[in-house]
Amino acid sequence: xxxxxxxxxxxxxxxxxxxxxxxxxxxxxxxxxxxxxxxxxxxxxxxxxxxxxxxxxxxxxxxxxxxxxxxxxxxxxxxxxxxxxxxxxxxxxxxxxxxxxxxxxxxxxxxxxxxxxxxxxxxxxxxxxxxxxxxxxxxxxxxxxxxxxxxxxxxxxxxxxxxxxxxxxxxxxxxxxxxxxxxxxxxxxxxxxxxxxxxxxxxxxxxxxxxxxxxxxxxxxxxxxxxxxxxxxxxxxxxxxxxxxxxxxxxxxxxxxxxxxxxxxxxxxxxxxxxxxxxxxxxxxxxxxxxxxxxxxxxxxxxxxxxxxxxxxxxxxxxxxxxxxxxxxxxxxxxxxxxxxxxxxxxxxxxxxxxxxxxxxxxxxxxxxxxxxxxxxxxxxxxxxxxxxxxxxxxxxxxxxxxxxxxxxxxxxxxxxxxxxxxxxxxxxxxxxxxxxxxxxxxxxxxxxxxxxxxxxxxxxxxxxxxxxxxxxxxxxxxxxxxxxxxxxxxxxxxxxxxxxxxxxxxxxxxxxxxxxx
Amino acid sequence: xxxxxxxxxxxxxxxxxxxxxxxxxxxxxxxxxxxxxxxxxxxxxxxxxxxxxxxxxxxxxxxxxxxxxxxxxxxxxxxxxxxxxxxxxxxxxxxxxxxxxxxxxxxxxxxxxxxxxxxxxxxxxxxxxxxxxxxxxxxxxxxxxxxxxxxxx
Numbered sequence: 001x002x003x004x005x006x007x008x009x010x011x012x013x014x015x016x017x018x019x020x021x022x023x024x025x026x027x028x029x030x031x032x033x034x035x036x037x038x039x040x041x042x043x044x045x046x047x048x049x050x051x052x053x054x055x056x057x058x059x060x061x062x063x064x065x066x067x068x069x070x071x072x073x074x075x076x077x078x079x080x081x082x083x084x085x086x087x088x089x090x091x092x093x094x095x096x097x098x099x100x101x102x103x104x105x106x107x108x109x110x111x112x113x114x115x116x117x118x119x120x121x122x123x124x125x126x127x128x129x130x131x132x133x134x135x136x137x138x139x140x141x142x143x144x145x146x147x148x149x150x151x152x153x154x155x156x157x158x159x160x161x162x163x164x165x166x167x168x169x170x171x172x173x174x175x176x177x178x179x180x181x182x183x184x185x186x187x188x189x190x191x192x193x194x195x196x197x198x199x200x201x202x203x204x205x206x207x208x209x210x211x212x213x214x215x216x217x218x219x220x221x222x223x224x225x226x227x228x229x230x231x232x233x234x235x236x237x238x239x240x241x242x243x244x245x246x247x248x249x250x251x252x253x254x255x256x257x258x259x260x261x262x263x264x265x266x267x268x269x270x271x272x273x274x275x276x277x278x279x280x281x282x283x284x285x286x287x288x289x290x291x292x293x294x295x296x297x298x299x300x301x302x303x304x305x306x307x308x309x310x311x312x313x314x315x316x317x318x319x320x321x322x323x324x325x326x327x328x329x330x331x332x333x334x335x336x337x338x339x340x341x342x343x344x345x346x347x348x349x350x351x352x353x354x355x356x357x358x359x360x361x362x363x364x365x366x367x368x369x370x371x372x373x374x375x376x377x378x379x380x381x382x383x384x385x386x387x388x389x390x391x392x393x394x395x396x397x398x399x400x401x402x403x404x405x406x407x408x409x410x411x412x413x414x415x416x417x418x419x420x421x422x423x424x425x426x427x428x429x430x431x432x433x434x435x436x437x438x439x440x441x442x443x444x445x446x447x448x449x450x451x452x453x454x455x456x457x458x459x460x461x462x463x464x465x466x467x468x469x470x471x472x473x474x475x476x477x478x479x480x481x482x483x484x485x486x487x488x489x490x491x492x493x494x495x496x497x498x499x500x501x502x503x504x505x506x507x508x509x510x511x512x513x514x515x516x517x518x
Numbered sequence: 519x520x521x522x523x524x525x526x527x528x529x530x531x532x533x534x535x536x537x538x539x540x541x542x543x544x545x546x547x548x549x550x551x552x553x554x555x556x557x558x559x560x561x562x563x564x565x566x567x568x569x570x571x572x573x574x575x576x577x578x579x580x581x582x583x584x585x586x587x588x589x590x591x592x593x594x595x596x597x598x599x600x601x602x603x604x605x606x607x608x609x610x611x612x613x614x615x616x617x618x619x620x621x622x623x624x625x626x627x628x629x630x631x632x633x634x635x636x637x638x639x640x641x642x643x644x645x646x647x648x649x650x651x652x653x654x655x656x657x658x659x660x661x662x663x664x665x666x667x668x669x670x671x
Contacts, residue, residue, distance in 0.1 A: 001668035027539030077589035457524040
């Protein structure tokens with residue numbers, strides 16, 4: 001399915017999102033692949049049970065065989081027979097900071113990935129396409145690191161107290177004012193953990209008698225926060241505005257389930273960029289719907305803050321909208337700022353309420369001072385307040401990298417999901433054997449990628465996910481693309497049946513980036 | 519509610535039978551089984567069809583109505599551990615399209631088999647017994663039922 005939306009004035013630039021459907025032959029072969037793996041899994045289990053083959057799993061002691069079993073055999077089936085075989089593509093130990101290039105420890109396995117031994121060699125300078133490093137702040141040395149080291153010697157490593165007791169440092173106040181200025185909102189509050197920002201604050205905002213409309217593919221933290229709050233949760237199809245409008249209409253017309261009373265609040269939960277699909281939320285339409293039906297919007301910009309928009313202010317700036325339209329702007333500092341933690345921005349009354357009633361303000365420790373300094377330095381760099389144009393250069397480099405990389409991959413004939421402007425690039429692999437093969441072949445060619453398969457994805461949609469970074473130079477991208485091309489030919493991954501249509505009718509405005517012609 | 523996961527499903531097993539291309543893969547695998555049996559030289563046509571029918575029903579019974587739970591860990595705290603795959607389809611909603619497909623395909627195979635065995639009484643008994651064994655567990659009344667406590671835990 002290919003959406004190119006111009007939509008009469010709501011969108012100031014074409015919104016180009018594509019999720020090409022699985023080719024039928026590939027789907028059938030994928031099922032055959034899983035079927036063969038299941039058959040061999042049963043065969044190996046049989047041989048292990050009859051002691052023909054050595055069992056490498058954890059088992060109970062002989063004396064306890066008559067007790068109620070401690071381990072569920074069948075739940076471990078996939079783990080034993082499928083995951084263990086390709087386990088060397090995940091959890092690889094690294095020896096350097098995961099920037100644009102990373103050093104990895106070489107490991108071999110003599111018993112088919114049940115145990116690993118380290119050869120002692122360190123593979124140097126692997127191009128890192130798997131870390132969330134959108135603006136390249138994951139560096140070992142630089143202004144951010146020096147500032148953070150100074151603050152570390154001044155303030156110490158940890159705070160050991162909650163925000164409301166003794167953990168409120170002047171650094172935190174400075175950070176929150178900076179975040180509010182960065183986003184263009186009245187006030188902001190910062191928390192120690194990005195996951196906890198969602199799961200601890202949604203219960204403070206909504207409760208029983210409220211309605212939460214959440215996207216199908218929302219992150220676990222949003223789902224957990226929604227469940228903890230006690231509100232009714234209804235799910236709309238991913239990025240589908242007709243589904244959302246139908247749910248809103250039904251909610252307002254019918255009210256609460258039994259009593260038919262009106263809902264106390266309706267909160268729409270969406271994310272800026274969805275990390276596994278690479279799609280961007282249709283924010284103009286969501287805001288139009290929100291205003292029409294008088295509900296509230298909670299926008300989780302974990303991946304899009306710093307990565308979208310001409311000056312890196314996130315998905316709101318990318319669409320040219322006003323931040324006042326979004327009621328609760330949440331984001332994390334993990335991906336683009338090279339730090340840890342999350343924030344919530346919004347009106348002053350909202351943030352003052354959260355300072356009193358949020359669970360993490362009362363029970364969780366506040367951000368650690370060197371981390372705060374890293375965020376402050378990197379945010380000032382992006383905004384240009386440190387006197388250089390490094391920040392703006394990084395944002396533009398990321399946008400160029402995104403456009404270039406996605407276009408080259410599509411030209412080569414791979415199936416790529418997601419929006420044209422999102423720095424998360426899922427490349428479809430489909431078959432289970434290709435998941436392991438792709439990970440290993442890319443490592444042989446010195447490129448590190450993240451691959452995911454069933455059950456983390458739907459059964460026919462296994463993928464490799466590339467995360468682009470402003471720290472990737474064009475040479476690195478060209479090397480990576482050359483290797484991906486080779487591996488794609490070797491593994492026959494070029495499934496796409498569409499040929500790329502060059503974008504000719506884009507309106508030229510100041511937000512157009514330079515396109516590198518090749 | 520899983521971190522690092524590309525869908526919102528609690529139990530991915532429920533959606534496998536709805537995925538694109540699985541009905542075609544199912545029909546194709548029955549076809550392949552039939553062709554393999556046809557290539558064995560000393561089986562006559564009625565025997566081959568009865569064997570296809572019986573093997574298909576046996577494998578279907580094993581995979582859909584005997585094996586319980588999921589081959590991977592799910593975050594639903596074990597709600598589906600005691601349910602067979604048939605009971606897990608679409609989280610227990612009855613008469614959905616995949617359930618209808620999986621109920622109709624043994625019947626179609628049975629009709630074809632009865633035709634090709636020329637309605638011979640011995641083949642009839644075997645095929646009908648096999649069909650009943652695979653159709654009865656699919657009735658909505660039999661959802662979660664374990665006869666005589668067989669296969670309960």
